[in-house]
Amino acid sequence: MNVLPFQVIQNEPLLRAHGVTIEYPAPQGTVRATHEVSFEVWRGDRFVLLGPSGCGKSTLLKAVGGFIAPRAGSLVLDGKPIHKPGPDRIVVFQEFDQLPPWKTVRQNVMFPLLAGGTSRKEADARARHWLAKVGLGRFEDAYPHTLSGGMKARVAIARALAMQPEILLMDEPFAALDALTRRRMQEELQALWEEARFTMLFVTHSIEEALVVGNRILLLSPHPGRVRAEINSHQFGLHSAGSPEFQTATNRIHHLLFGPEGGAVEHGHANDAGVAAKAVLS
Amino acid sequence: MSAQWDPPVRPEYELPLAAAGAAGSATGGAALASRPFTVFERLGQAGWLRKGLLLLVVAALWEAMARWTDNDLLLPGVLQTGRAFVEGVVSGELPGYIGVSLWVLLQGYLAGVAGAFILTSLAMSTQVGRDLLETLTAMFNPLPAIALLPVALLWFGLGKGSLVFVLMHSVMWPLALNTYAGFRSVPETLRMAGRNYGLGGFRMITEILVPAALPAILSGLKIGWAFAWRTLIAAELVFGTTSGKGGLGWYIFQSRNELFTDKVFAGLAAVIVIGLVFENVVFQSIERITVRRWGMQR
Numbered sequence: 410m411n412v413l414p415f416q417v418i419q420n421e422p423l424l425r426a427h428g429v430t431i432e433y434p435a436p437q438g439t440v441r442a443t444h445e446v447s448f449e450v451w452r453g454d455r456f457v458l459l460g461p462s463g464c465g466k467s468t469l470l471k472a473v474g475g476f477i478a479p480r481a482g483s484l485v486l487d488g489k490p491i492h493k494p495g496p497d498r499i500v501v502f503q504e505f506d507q508l509p510p511w512k513t514v515r516q517n518v519m520f521p522l523l524a525g526g527t528s529r530k531e532a533d534a535r536a537r538h539w540l541a542k543v544g545l546g547r548f549e550d551a552y553p554h555t556l557s558g559g560m561k562a563r564v565a566i567a568r569a570l571a572m573q574p575e576i577l578l579m580d581e582p583f584a585a586l587d588a589l590t591r592r593r594m595q596e597e598l599q600a601l602w603e604e605a606r607f608t609m610l611f612v613t614h615s616i617e618e619a620l621v622v623g624n625r626i627l628l629l630s631p632h633p634g635r636v637r638a639e640i641n642s643h644q645f646g647l648h649s650a651g652s653p654e655f656q657t658a659t660n661r662i663h664h665l666l667f668g669p670e671g672g673a674v675e676h677g678h679a680n681d682a683g684v685a686a687k688a689v690l691s
Numbered sequence: 692m693s694a695q696w697d698p699p700v701r702p703e704y705e706l707p708l709a710a711a712g713a714a715g716s717a718t719g720g721a722a723l724a725s726r727p728f729t730v731f732e733r734l735g736q737a738g739w740l741r742k743g744l745l746l747l748v749v750a751a752l753w754e755a756m757a758r759w760t761d762n763d764l765l766l767p768g769v770l771q772t773g774r775a776f777v778e779g780v781v782s783g784e785l786p787g788y789i790g791v792s793l794w795v796l797l798q799g800y801l802a803g804v805a806g807a808f809i810l811t812s813l814a815m816s817t818q819v820g821r822d823l824l825e826t827l828t829a830m831f832n833p834l835p836a837i838a839l840l841p842v843a844l845l846w847f848g849l850g851k852g853s854l855v856f857v858l859m860h861s862v863m864w865p866l867a868l869n870t871y872a873g874f875r876s877v878p879e880t881l882r883m884a885g886r887n888y889g890l891g892g893f894r895m896i897t898e899i900l901v902p903a904a905l906p907a908i909l910s911g912l913k914i915g916w917a918f919a920w921r922t923l924i925a926a927e928l929v930f931g932t933t934s935g936k937g938g939l940g941w942y943i944f945q946s947r948n949e950l951f952t953d954k955v956f957a958g959l960a961a962v963i964v965i966g967l968v969f970e971n972v973v974f975q976s977i978e979r980i981t982v983r984r985w986g987m988q989r
Contacts, residue, residue, distance in 0.1 A: 504878070506880050506881055509902065509903065510903075511902040511903075511981070524888040
């Protein structure tokens with residue numbers, strides 16, 4: 410394989426997680442959130458961390474964000490180890506209170522830019538550009554409390570993209586939205602990615618969302634979070650939901666997470682997909 | 692489980708959506724959606740009007756009591772007090788006293804605010820600061836500022852220094868306590884967002900924590916203002932004039948000595964009026980352009 414040096418550098422993974430073990434203190438001692446998790450995210454990836462609650466996917470994302478220091482293992486972004494939060498990894502949180510309520514929509518998008526030393530004029534132009542992109546051009550001067558949940562999520566995405574981070578960290582960004590809005594947001598995110606081709610690390614507990622949004626999915630089993638599988642989903646888009654291949658993939662993931670060796674105990678009523686999965690795979 | 696209901700299958704239907712403005716009858720649509728308030732509804736919503744009526748009732752009761760007592764030395768009526776107040780204002784006597792009081796008050800207040808800000812900033816950045824704030828507020832918040840006056844007089848002498856010292860004491864602890872509680876209740880997500888932008892230390896406090904905790908800080912400022920006002924009037928009553936220039940407390944004290952009870956009441960009225968003006972004009976304006984506009988407080 411004769412590859413030129415600069416191409417080798419180009420083809421390095423952007424984010425490397427190696428043997429990441431995270432523990433957090435609890436009243437009874439420490440609890441292990443993830444156990445020796447390794448994965449690699451490449452530039453342009455829509456990399457999804459998928460698993461049931463308790464698999465440490467959000468904790469893992471916060472560690473990449475620099476908010477939590479792993480107990481063991483390493484997290485390296487673009488060759489530099491991660492040890493504190495920074496504007497090269499902007500997080501879109503699930504909670505609506507991620508937007509400072511004392512700033513208008515445009516000021517919210519400008520805030521991190523100005524904090525990072527961008528000139529006011531430049532920040533203003535970029536904020537307007539990205540707000541128009543997420544369809545909020547008319548609401549630039551509104552305060553967050555006047556917006557709906559979906560609009561707040563859009564502001565958070567515009568704010569993140571305006572920063573042009575190395576990697577965009579999305580922590581179940583649409584989980585608090587109603588089903589119709591969630592679907593719209595997935596479509597819009599897809600369209601934005603087609604246009605801007607950013608790198609994204611996306612946490613979700615929804616198998617469908619993972620398949621639709623991501624191009625590669627890391628499956629995590631809970632208590633503590635361990636890697637179960639890494640699978641491709643680049644072939645699925647918004648319109649493949651309902652297709653036989655999509656169903657098969659859904660069932661496969663369900664089986665991996667909730668099947669006999671999955672480690673997860675399914676809560677609540679058994680999902681039809683689980684039953685179907687056994688039928689397909691046996 | 693006695694009866695089993697079996698709903699009939701009904702025909703389906705679809706309707707074309709009528710334009711919102713011209714819905715149904717030409718007259719109905721828009722009028723149904725919104726209707727301006729009637730005059731009475733609007734008057735009922737005006738808080739100043741309701742409160743003003745209440746004040747009038749209280750004043751009438753006062754006047755009736757005064758007439759019934761019929762003793763100017765014990766209880767002058769509303770009209771008499773009002774006359775003394777207006778005379779005091781016109782002659783420039785009352786504004787002079789008010790000016791002296793407010794000037795001292797402002798200095799003590801600002802010193803207290805600065806002290807509270809430094810204490811809470813320390814508390815947000817280090818464990819020692821946190822322990823310090825918690826211990827000091829627990830110790831000094833219940834201590835009436837006026838109880839410190841004898842000590843203050845020993846240290847700073849008979850003058851403005853002592854007053855500013857006790858005022859600072861009366862403002863600092865409640866404000867620090869409120870601000871600290873406000874800082875601690877800032878949502879974790881907002882804090883993480885701030886750290887995500889690379890904010891830390893002082894900028895984290897001024898750009899995230901202070902605005903996010905503004906409702907609590909404002910309520911602390913209000914409490915501090917009221918405490919400072921009380922402390923000041925009490926202190927002036929206790930040791931009177933400072934270097935020949937007295938404040939409102941001194942005015943009240945002097946008027947009592949000279950048995951001008953109506954002037955005593957006029958002085959008290961001045962204290963109340965200034966309190967009302969600050970509460971309803973200054974603090975409410977601040978709230979309207981900040982926390983209420985941002986939807987952080989209703």
